[in-house]
Amino acid sequence: MSVTLQTDAFDPGALLSAFCRGRQETGGICSFTGLARAEAGQTRLLTLEAYPGFTDAAIAAMALEAAGRFGLQDWRIVHRVGPISPGEAIVFVATAAAHRRAAFEACDHLMDWLKSRAPFWKQEQGLDGNRWIEPTARDLADAARWDEAAG
Amino acid sequence: MSVTLQTDAFDPGALLSAFCRGRQETGGICSFTGLARAEAGQTRLLTLEAYPGFTDAAIAAMALEAAGRFGLQDWRIVHRVGPISPGEAIVFVATAAAHRRAAFEACDHLMDWLKSRAPFWKQEQGLDGNRWIEPTARDLADAARWDEAAG
């Protein structure tokens, strides 16, 4: 149960191997890896800014809430900050539960929240200059799916 | 896009590392790893029987159908056969898509099908002897969620 924000690239598989190890009562582990897309030649550099101590605390609080709600046995979140090249992993989320439905739903839910509400500031450097990005309508709609379910 | 049935144990992380490599246009990769549970001390050995050439063909046909339905860029399925000890991985499914919703849904769907309808015969060796297992009501209900969606 931990959050890591890091500027170095990471290997999602190494994180999954570590997360799977020594589990006797876990039935299912779901992982999601978000990658930076190249967007068909329009090469972009993505830069993520975080507020250390605030961003990781917000993510941990959210993950603990989700762990209780979905009955998770364990979770792990790693998020890149700083410049990220196309093809590189931006985020890794893994969830462990006794049954697979809980692992899938919690991972999906955590990703929706991370993509739309986590305290990051994202900048795309494209051919037409730099711009700060806000969550897409799709991201907000995805995240809102869980608000009703919580009611 | 391949299915492997194997008697040897595997490392889910190594499979995920290989699956993530060199992706320029993939936005999200979802993976699910199913593990054999120890069931609190009631140590069991699980044995899975497959029909080589039939089981793998059925899984590949199902995965290709799902790839079309969800717009997957790629998928990978590895399934153990033979005796499996508690804590060991039984199944690994990974899906790659441009956007995360498709990756999650396809992986979830493939797992539901694999757990309930894939041509395996599963035997549990428990303290009270061996028994052949059929899909649980939960497995069948999970798989049936997708029948309506396809209509």
Added chain:
Amino acid sequence: MARVLLFGRLADLAGWRERQVEAESLVALRADLSKADPDLGEALRGPSVQVALDKVLVRGDRTLTPDSEVAFLPPMSGG
């Protein structure tokens, strides 16, 4: 002559998993298996048992050739 495969509880019941059997059709094969082992014959007639000929599910009768492979599949448990 066909190669016959049994899976899961059918193999446990019969005490074998693979056998060469002389038969010119699926109907003749079922009759031969039933004659040699009535309990197995009964089990193979169960509505939940499927038959694959050369790795493709089939229903009803089929002609068998010397290199046919016939598999009797009890209800699949999923993985």
Added chain:
Amino acid sequence: MARVLLFGRLADLAGWRERQVEAESLVALRADLSKADPDLGEALRGPSVQVALDKVLVRGDRTLTPDSEVAFLPPMSGG
């Protein structure tokens, strides 16, 4: 004296990301920042800008101590 942090487009607008500012309250701090850079002052008043004091979101005024950390947070983009 408080440590002031700006994030995202606010830092681009101001041309700095971190600065020590003399101020005894959040209201006084905003006034000082606005006086030195009216455009920044205007941006900080936007309804979508949140304020964190010592890494906790706050609303309204607060007393600042010499080791206070004040962060101005534009809309978060998600990861």
